[in-house]
Amino acid sequence: MAHKISEECIACGACQAECPVDAISEGDGIYVIDADTCIDCGACADVCPVGAPQPEE
Incomplete structure (x- = not known):
């Protein structure tokens, strides 16, 4: 099961730099995770x- 970024996101970018498969990208105000890549x-x-x-639940 993939991870999902909640509305709590402050768009700091720390998560994107840590993702080993580049599944995280900047979205509209918050970062988003591509569930197929995660x-x-x-x-x-x-x-x-x-x-x-x-x-993700």
Whole structure:
């Protein structure tokens, strides 16, 4: 299951730099994760200062 970035995102870009498969890109005001590319490693969640990336339910 992929991760998803919540509205808590402050668009700092920390998660994008950590993604080993380049699944994260700038969206409209917040970053977004391509669910088809995401390998669910959690690297993005580990570096996010506000905890925006969460496992999709």
